[in-house]
């Protein structure tokens with residue numbers, strides 16, 4: 001396995017007929033960085049900054065954050081790092097934050113809703129990420145956006161913080177790309193409106209599946225209903241990718257579904273610009289991509305988009321994969 005890993009590490013994820021897929025790693029801590037190298041990710045598709053926040057007893061200061069993100073960029077050795085602002089609530093609770101008692105935390109005070117309410121902390125983080133962007137390639141990502149109002153507020157905060165840095169003569173990447181996670185079905189439905197405000201999109205399949213199918217991503221009782229191969233999930237993701245392409249905005253598919261061969265085949269068929277996953281899933285994904293043809297993936301996607309139910313899709317894809325690879 002070691003030999004195979006090291007042989008694969010520096011090879012590109014390119015299909016037999018020449019389609020390039022950029023494979024990224026989803027990480028949460030500095031200590032994950034060795035895996036990025038070991039498993040051959042060409043970028044960090046998702047840095048979940050809530051992980052360092054969760055390990056502390058209070059919100060990290062601006063200086064602490066600048067140092068943390070800068071170290072992450074240094075250790076990433078020139079790879080682009082997509083830094084997502086802290087995404088708490090749902091099932092991730094900060095010990096130093098008072099949460100309301102909620103019947104449905106995943107539908108409640110979560111993610112960008114918390115950030116926008118804790119405006120000072122949110123601004124502090126935006127400022128820290130901007131400052132770190134002077135030290136390496138950063139994409140700035142906002143989670144769980146559900147409407148234009150939210151992205152307008154976020155954009156206003158980013159602009160205000162950029163201006164404040166300009167006034168103080170503090171360096172940051174003026175071209176820094178900003179993007180949103182599409183993980184709320186309502187946001188997918190109005191994607192073209194949202195795209196006016198951003199440079200890129202990251203599809204968060206973990207949450208998108210849960211919200212599209214109304215199935216709690218952590219509830220084992222209904223775990224059999226949580227399925228990335230549900231036709232509504234595939235149709236929605238394919239449509240998001242299409243709309244991004246029409247608007248010439250890069251799109252990344254981000255979430256654990258990409259580590260399943262059946263899903264990966266479809267995502268390759270959609271020609272997503274980037275696909276990111278847990279680092280340890282990358283070598284197998286790369287090997288798979290290097291063994292398939294984009295034209296076949298496209299054909300499989302078109303066939304699946306006509307199908308009615310999970311079972312037909314599953315059967316078709318597993319036979320398709322078995323037959324060819």
Ligand code: PEP
Pocket residue numbers: 046048087183203204205206207208254255256
């Ligand atoms: C997602 O929702 O797919 C995602 C990548 O983010 P998280 O798993 O952190 O919610």
Ligand code: MG
Pocket residue numbers: 143183204206207
């Ligand atoms: Mg999410």
